[in-house]
Amino acid sequence: MSIYLPIAEISVNVFVLLAMGGAVGFLSGMFGVGGGFLITPLLIFYNIPPAIAVATGANQVIASSFSGALSHLKRGTLDFKLAGVLLAGGIVGSTGGIYVFSVLRSIGQLDLFISLLYVIMLGTVGGLMLVESVNALRASRGGSPLPLKKPGQHNWIHRLPLKMRFRASKLFVSVIPVLALGAGIGFLSAIMGVGGGFIMVPALIYLLRVPTNVVIGTSLFQIIFTSAYTTFIHATTNYTVDIILAFLLMVGGVAGAQYGAKAGQKLRGEQLRALLALLVLAVALRLAVDLFVKPPSIYSLSAVGLG
Numbered sequence: 001m002s003i004y005l006p007i008a009e010i011s012v013n014v015f016v017l018l019a020m021g022g023a024v025g026f027l028s029g030m031f032g033v034g035g036g037f038l039i040t041p042l043l044i045f046y047n048i049p050p051a052i053a054v055a056t057g058a059n060q061v062i063a064s065s066f067s068g069a070l071s072h073l074k075r076g077t078l079d080f081k082l083a084g085v086l087l088a089g090g091i092v093g094s095t096g097g098i099y100v101f102s103v104l105r106s107i108g109q110l111d112l113f114i115s116l117l118y119v120i121m122l123g124t125v126g127g128l129m130l131v132e133s134v135n136a137l138r139a140s141r142g143g144s145p146l147p148l149k150k151p152g153q154h155n156w157i158h159r160l161p162l163k164m165r166f167r168a169s170k171l172f173v174s175v176i177p178v179l180a181l182g183a184g185i186g187f188l189s190a191i192m193g194v195g196g197g198f199i200m201v202p203a204l205i206y207l208l209r210v211p212t213n214v215v216i217g218t219s220l221f222q223i224i225f226t227s228a229y230t231t232f233i234h235a236t237t238n239y240t241v242d243i244i245l246a247f248l249l250m251v252g253g254v255a256g257a258q259y260g261a262k263a264g265q266k267l268r269g270e271q272l273r274a275l276l277a278l279l280v281l282a283v284a285l286r287l288a289v290d291l292f293v294k295p296p297s298i299y300s301l302s303a304v305g306l307g
Contacts, residue, residue, distance in 0.1 A: 021252025089182025097190025
């Protein structure tokens with residue numbers, strides 16, 4: 001069954017979009033990521049214009065993140081104080097990202113910039129996560145201690161000033177890196193249509209030493225509000241949010257996130273990180289291929305605003 005998307009200006013299959021939303025929602029609940037890093041490329045692969053995919057993908061992240069965060073709230077694996085500090089930085093970063101998005105769109109370089117940024121970010125993060133998680137799995141099977149440091153162990157970040165105590169995460173750390181991380185995630189949310197969980201989750205685990213079970217719920221909670229702010233600004237300034245597309249993705253995402261949260265509880269932390277790393281690398285590889293493969297048509301009317 002096909003439906004016309006008024007903002008994207010194309011007809012799409014309803015069931016394909018519902019399946020996309022459900023799959024991304026499942027992964028959101030399982031890994032603690034908003035799923036924007038996956039839904040935006042999927043929409044682009046499905047011929048949705050990148051500007052629409054980014055803005056509307058950020059909206060879909062809200063639904064799947066809310067559903068997943070609710071499950072973690074019931075289990076008590078959510079640090080509200082840490083999420084609040086991350087959110088404060090996220091609002092600032094999102095505002096800057098919206099401005100850059102508008103500038104790139106006005107000069108016709110938005111599509112290329114989005115693809116390049118996805119390949120670089122996903123390839124780097126996915127590669128680092130895969131190496132660490134594989135080493136952790138090998139150490140675990142061999143009976144030796146895991147290389148991942150436990151909460152409470154310090155690195156250079158813990159020596160920064162302006163420290164704050166986050167009891168739920170068992171942390172006493174400077175707010176500077178927390179705010180900086182939130183701002184970076186907010187910027188990426190505006191530019192790439194992502195919740196930023198694929199960066200926030202490993203950053204909280206490896207840099208701040210937040211326990212993995214707390215990271216997932218906290219990441220999802222922060223993503224809800226950062227993505228909501230980004231979506232609102234995109235809708236009012238760039239007019240690139242397709243409400244019908246967003247609704248279909250949200251319906252699938254809410255249902256899938258509940259099952260994903262249950263599935264994630266059956267796997268160990270290093271197993272979850274290994275699976276997430278493989279998924280991130282797969283998306284990066286697919287986008288990289290599209291950058292180098294010759295397109296079926298050299299010219300595109302939509303690139304010059306005639307589509």
